[in-house]
Amino acid sequence: EAQVTQNPRYLITVTGKKLTVTCSQNMNHEYMSWYRQDPGLGLRQIYYSMNVEVTDKGDVPEGYKVSRKEKRNFPLILESPSPNQTSLYFCASSFGGGNTIYFGEGSWLTVV
Amino acid sequence: AQSVTQPDIHITVSEGASLELRCNYSYGATPYLFWYVQSPGQGLQLLLKYFSGDTLVLGIKGFEAEFKRSQSSFNLRKPSVHWSDAAEYFCAVGAKLVFGKGMKLTVNP
Numbered sequence: 231e232a233q234v235t236q237n238p239r240y241l242i243t244v245t246g247k248k249l250t251v252t253c254s255q256n257m258n259h260e261y262m263s264w265y266r267q268d269p270g271l272g273l274r275q276i277y278y279s280m281n282v283e284v285t286d287k288g289d290v291p292e293g294y295k296v297s298r299k300e301k302r303n304f305p306l307i308l309e310s311p312s313p314n315q316t317s318l319y320f321c322a323s324s325f326g327g328g329n330t331i332y333f334g335e336g337s338w339l340t341v342v
Numbered sequence: 343a344q345s346v347t348q349p350d351i352h353i354t355v356s357e358g359a360s361l362e363l364r365c366n367y368s369y370g371a372t373p374y375l376f377w378y379v380q381s382p383g384q385g386l387q388l389l390l391k392y393f394s395g396d397t398l399v400l401g402i403k404g405f406e407a408e409f410k411r412s413q414s415s416f417n418l419r420k421p422s423v424h425w426s427d428a429a430e431y432f433c434a435v436g437a438k439l440v441f442g443k444g445m446k447l448t449v450n451p
Contacts, residue, residue, distance in 0.1 A: 263438065270351075272432060272443035273386075288438075320386065327437050328374035328393045333386040 232257050236321050236334035243311055243341055251306040251337050253321030261326040262304040263288070264296065266317040267336075273320065279304055280326065311341040344369050346435050348442035355423050356450045363418040363445055365433030375416040376434040377407055380444075386432070392416065403427070425449045 234255045243249055255262065263278035265288075275288030279298040293315055295307040304323075308315060318338055324331040345368040355361055367373055377389040390401025397409040407418045416433060428449045433442045 261437075265441075270443060272348075273434075273439075273441040275438065275440070278438060322439070328391070330388060330391065331376075331439055335385045 232332060234321055234323050234332050234334040236319070236337045238337060239335065240338045241340070243339070245312055245341055246310050249308050249311060249339075251308075251319060251321075251339070253304045253306065253323075253334060254302050255304075255321075255323040255332070256302065257323065257325075257332065258301065259323035259325055259332075260301070261331075262298065262321065262323045263331075264294070264304070264306045265320045265322065266290065266315075267320060268317050276306065276319075308339075311339075313341050315339065316341050344373075344436045344438075344440040346433050346440055346442035348431075348433055348445050350445050351443070352446045352448070354448040354450060357425050358422050361418075361420045361423045361427070361447070363431055363433075363447075365416045365418065365442060366414050367416065367433070367435040368414065369435050373435050374437055375407075375409060376439065377401065377405070377416075377418050378432045378434060378441075379403075379429045380432065381429045389418070389431075423447075423449055425451065 237252045260281045264276040265273040267273045274290045277296040279285045321334040322331045347366045375392040378386045390399045392399045392409045430444045430446050432444045
């Protein structure tokens with residue numbers, strides 16, 4: 231079954247404690263992306279990757295890092311989380327171009 | 343730059359009524375256009391997409407959308423709304439998916 235898997239699904243953490251949200255897809259997709267969803271703001275892109283070792287900033291990259299060492303994985307790293315990063319995060323993947331983009335189920339992150 | 347505008351933040355309709363959700367986009371070329379739906383507490387589900395060809399696109403759950411290049415619009419429609427359609431709806435444009443801010447649909451019995 232085609233899947234984009236994110237972990238953890240729910241996390242409460244403290245300010246400044248580094249955390250990683252993992253994302254893995256089993257469809258051999260080249261393109262992967264991270265979004266955050268906040269009320270009234272829709273989904274905003276954080277980072278995206280067109281292929282292994284190729285990443286670029288989205289609209290709201292500040293405070294986040296990513297890496298793409300393998301095709302299937304695209305972890306989102308918060309080196310020093312702050313309360314304004316409390317949000318719902320989605321990972322997505324596709325073959326690129328206009329192909330269908332598949333989303334993970336989302337990760338609820340709360341930073342206190 | 344790519345952008346999407348969904349002018350309506352919240353719409354309330356009665357069950358059985360028709361529905362039209364507006365989406366306007368800004369894009370430099372022929373766009374890829376998408377509508378996604380998010381039910382409460384759920385992830386995102388693709389309703390339909392437009393790449394090229396017929397400007398009327400049929401999607402899942404009885405939804406359709408029409409691409410109008412002259413108006414830079416991609417409005418979503420449904421002839422008869424069901425209570426289960428209550429959700430948040432997002433229009434998106436481009437290969438990298440630039441989303442609008444979303445529109446919450448409430449359905450009254």
